[in-house]
Amino acid sequence: MKKSMLSTKQSYALCAIGVLVLFGILVAVCETGAISLYVKGILMTCCIAVIMTTSLNLTIGVLGQLTLGCCGFEAIGAYSAALMSKLLVANGVQMDDTVRFLLVTFVGGVVACVFGVLVGIPALRLHGDYLAIITLGFGEIIRVIIQNLKVAGGKGLADGQQGQALIGIDRLANLYVVFCITVVTVVLLFMFARSRYGRAVKAIRDDEIAAGASGINITYMKVLVFAISAFFAGIAGGIFAQYIGALTPSMAGWLQSINYVIMVVFGGMGSLTGSIVAAVGLTILPELLRAFSTYRMLVYSVVLVIIMVFRPQGLFGNWEFSLPKFVNTWFYPVHVKMHGKSGASQSASKKTKETGETTASSEINTSSEDKEVQA
Numbered sequence: 001m002k003k004s005m006l007s008t009k010q011s012y013a014l015c016a017i018g019v020l021v022l023f024g025i026l027v028a029v030c031e032t033g034a035i036s037l038y039v040k041g042i043l044m045t046c047c048i049a050v051i052m053t054t055s056l057n058l059t060i061g062v063l064g065q066l067t068l069g070c071c072g073f074e075a076i077g078a079y080s081a082a083l084m085s086k087l088l089v090a091n092g093v094q095m096d097d098t099v100r101f102l103l104v105t106f107v108g109g110v111v112a113c114v115f116g117v118l119v120g121i122p123a124l125r126l127h128g129d130y131l132a133i134i135t136l137g138f139g140e141i142i143r144v145i146i147q148n149l150k151v152a153g154g155k156g157l158a159d160g161q162q163g164q165a166l167i168g169i170d171r172l173a174n175l176y177v178v179f180c181i182t183v184v185t186v187v188l189l190f191m192f193a194r195s196r197y198g199r200a201v202k203a204i205r206d207d208e209i210a211a212g213a214s215g216i217n218i219t220y221m222k223v224l225v226f227a228i229s230a231f232f233a234g235i236a237g238g239i240f241a242q243y244i245g246a247l248t249p250s251m252a253g254w255l256q257s258i259n260y261v262i263m264v265v266f267g268g269m270g271s272l273t274g275s276i277v278a279a280v281g282l283t284i285l286p287e288l289l290r291a292f293s294t295y296r297m298l299v300y301s302v303v304l305v306i307i308m309v310f311r312p313q314g315l316f317g318n319w320e321f322s323l324p325k326f327v328n329t330w331f332y333p334v335h336v337k338m339h340g341k342s343g344a345s346q347s348a349s350k351k352t353k354e355t356g357e358t359t360a361s362s363e364i365n366t367s368s369e370d371k372e373v374q375a
Contacts, residue, residue, distance in 0.1 A: 011324035018323050019183055026179060042287055044175055044243055047182040048236050049279040053263045054189050054272055055232035060261065061270035062193055063225045064205030066128065068257045069119075069135035070233050072142040073112040075252035077234025078241040079146060081108030082169045085242065089170065101172035105181075105238035112234025113227050120226035124219070136254055143252040166247040173243035181239065185232055190272055192228065201225055266307060268314030273321040278314075 006014065026043075029035050035043075056070050081104040088100060095103075123134050192198050201221055203211040212218050241247055250256075263282050267274025282300075289299055307315065 005328050006324050014324050014327060023176075023179060027176065030175065040175055042284060044173065044178060044239075046280045046283045047175075047178045048240050048243075049260075049263065049283045050182050050276050051185050051232055051236040051239070052260050053267070053275040053279040054186055055229045055236070056260050057264045057267075057269065057272065057275040058189055058193070058225055059229045060264050061268075061275075062198065062205065063201050063222065065124070065222070066132045066261075067135040067226075067229075068132050068254060068261065069137075069139035069142075070229070070260055071254075071256040072135075072139035072252050073116060073230040073233035074237035074240070074256075075142055075146060075247075075249070076115050077105075077108035077112040077237030078247055078251065079108075079166065079237075080111040080234070081105055081238030082166060082241040082247060083151065084108070085170055085172070086168070097170075097172050098174065098177060100170075101174070101177065101242055105235055105242070108238030108241070109231045109234040112237065113231035116227040116230025117223060120223045120230075121219075124222040124226060136257070139252055139254055139257055143249045146249040146252060167245070169241055169245045169247070171242060171245040173239055178239055178243075181235065185235070186272060186276065189228075189232070193272070197221070197224070262304065265314060266304065268316040268318065270318045271314065271316040271320055273319065274314050274316035277316070 030040065052070065052074065056067070059065055059067050059070075084104040084107045085100065088095075088104070119135075119138055123131060123138070126134060193201075200211070200216050203214070203216060204218060204221055208218060237251075240251070259282075263278040264275055266282060267276070267278030285303070286297075286300055289295075292299070
């Protein structure tokens with residue numbers, strides 16, 4: 001019996017097995033003590049960076065709109081989750097730590113999503129540099145408001161002083177749960193980019209006028225993408241708040257947003273694979289260079305410049321890694337080639353058929369014109 005390529009269900013099962021293998025490796029290295037608390041902290045930071053980068057990639061890479069206020073939504077989600085957690089504790093609500101972590105993190109994402117809609121409706125009428133400026137201003141507004149809110153650790157609007165840190169947040173973030181949230185985030189964003197909504201968003205990115213003429217609701221799709229990106233940024237903020245245990249208004253600053261934009265561009269705009277690799281790599285790289293503290297940021301900057309000079313489209317461009325495609329290529333190479341040839345032959349035959357129909361119609365028109373001339 002001849003082997004055939006993987007079916008759709010087999011491809012999904014293979015991807016699920018791959019994720020379970022990664023999770024098993026993570027559990028093994030953590031439970032056996034192979035990695036220290038310091039390394040676990042870096043892995044947690046990598047997961048947060050992956051969520052932020054992949055959500056920002058939806059706006060910059062898929063929609064094609066440059067935004068610089070992603071950390072403003074992260075800060076909204078972080079403070080919302082922290083205050084919700086404090087409220088539950090103050091009211092004596094008893095629940096499992098994991099359930100409370102998931103609940104307040106989701107609340108942070110929802111609040112950030114609401115702000116994303118409110119900001120996106122007026123802001124997304126702008127394009128290019130103007131959109132970047134208004135989102136940058138939004139992030140700074142959020143930072144200043146947090147600095148002056150007493151409930152967020154500030155000194156109040158009367159004093160107008162820079163706020164203190166919001167402390168006393170229960171540290172409920174668990175690496176295993178955060179890893180699962182990261183996987184779910186990547187899967188949902190991947191499915192959205194491949195859905196009919198994702199194709200509509202890409203059409204807007206390629207030619208907004210043509211997309212509008214085709215019947216696509218431009219404003220609705222832009223706000224939808226902006227809201228989804230803000231939601232996952234809020235999720236990342238909620239995780240960050242319950243991992244660090246203290247928050248400062250500086251987390252909403254423009255410099256942090258620039259770092260995430262660099263990760264998206266570094267990996268390749270429109271590529272989830274590139275965003276994941278860039279988020280992990282650029283999070284680990286400064287830690288690897290910590291021994292060379294004097295030149296650490298210099299080397300980091302040189303690496304970014306080299307990549308941008310020799311790979312302006314990013315490390316991966318628009319390419320996505322596919323485990324089923326990898327398996328098909330290595331274990332069923334003949335079928336993959338035949339599939340490619342059959343697809344090419346079908347397209348060639350279709351073009352030939354269309355050309356023949358066009359030629360026949362032109363001949364008919366020519367003969368009818370000749371008859372009219374003779375008459």
